[in-house]
Amino acid sequence: MISKKITLLFLSVTLLFTSCNSDDDNNGNESLGDYENGIIVSNEGNFGQGNASITYTSDDLSIIENNVFSAVNGRALGDVAQSIAFNDDLAYIVLNVSNAIEIVNRYTFESVATIDTGLNNPRHIAFANGKGYVTNWGDGGVATDDYVAVIDATTNTMSSQSIAVEEGPEKIVANGNTVYVAHQGGYGQNNVISVINAATDVVSTTITVGDVPNSLRLDSDGDLWVLAGGTPSWTGSETGGKLSKIDSSDYSVTSIDFAGTEHPSFLALENGTLYYYLSGSVYKMDEDDTVLPTSAEITGLSFYGMEVKDNVLYGVDALDYTSNGMLLSYSLSSNEVTNFANTGIIPGGVYFN
Structure with a gap:
């Protein structure tokens, strides 16, 4: 009798433990939403037509x-989806026009x-x-009217304070309390x-880089990489692009110049390797390189934006x-196209969700 009771008790505990583990596994695997673990593309849409849109694809582009x-x-959605940024479980879609x-919600959308107050030609x-x-x-x-608006990210309301800055603020990144x-x-x-x-919301300094900086990337040391496209030829005072690294400890700058008629864009950074787009081609270089690459990795492109993740x-x-x-x-690895997906009108930003 005692043996049977012990056996029944053991079976009951085993079933309870298995049931609890099963519930925990289900909770751990529960999806946060239909758009988790994929790629989000912001589509600007046609200027003034209010047809901006969002595209979702799986990482391999098989689901669209x-x-x-x-x-x-x-x-x-609105008029001209300029950019998207994530903050915890939320996605902020900036609508320029x-x-x-x-x-x-970044996973369910x-x-x-x-927020439709305190903004005037917002960008990023x-x-x-x-x-x-x-x-x-x-x-x-x-x-003289350019500024950085400040949002309370807890209440998602616009602060009454804004930060006056120099002309043409565009890309923006944050590292700790430094923006x-x-x-x-x-x-x-x-x-x-x-x-x-970000503690005082005051511009502490400005740093001179190349003309028309179009890309910002933070490396694993917290240093800032800036790719400048240079002044375009139609201005009559054309300058070439410049790749700069800003040391976050003292804001010292080291740079590599492009040729006077070269205008690079779309800087990406992964695992110590830099990628950029120039004249229909993608080039790559190591962070420690002191000269620009002489040959492209991929050619014959017509990109409006690009990103790199997991060697793709x-x-x-x-x-x-x-x-x-x-x-x-x-x-x-092979520099070959692996897949493609149709998007909305004028896809501009690629974001990993």
């Missing part, structure tokens, strides 16, 4: 869903809030010290990086800029 925001929320930011957003920092051109033809802003120049040209202290290059092609574009993937 267009018009994600509209499908989930039953309304249009709508002068708004749509905030959604259900709307959480809309980054997060530091519980706040969102949004670059604004203001009137692109006026050099870096690249100034392309709005409708003109500029050549500085503003450094904002993802590039967007806007095609004719009026109809749907494409997202393409390339193996950086």
